[in-house]
Amino acid sequence: MKTIAELKQMNLSTAVINLGVKKDDVESLKDREFAEKYLNDFLPLNNNCICCNAELGGFLGSCRWGLQYGECFCSECDYPGRARHEIKDDQENIILRINNILQYHPSVLEED
DSSP states (O other), X not given: OOOHHHHHHSXXXXXXXXXXXXXXXXXXXXXXXXXXXXXXXXXXXXXXXXXXXXXXXXXXXOEEEOSSTTEEEETTTOOEEXXXXXXXXXXXXXXXXXXXXXXXXXXXXXXX
């Protein structure tokens, strides 16, 4: 299992690069900018935990829900993620919903 410090040393991309936001998914370039800004806090879509490699999704997945809406954690190592995403514009209107487990990028986590 890796520590947050070790993960921060790795050259990891963000969800914007792998998951992407297709042009057809949002109405305008400005909406795409909001989506990309939001997704920059997450790792690319992956079925396994970045920290311990446990399977997160599916029938036998090891993701457990947190107390805050959409938040989840790897059941094996407690690495945080989010499974329900509502991307909003500057007027707080929802412009895109994503229902996939995305783990937080190590750069946005605080070390214990």
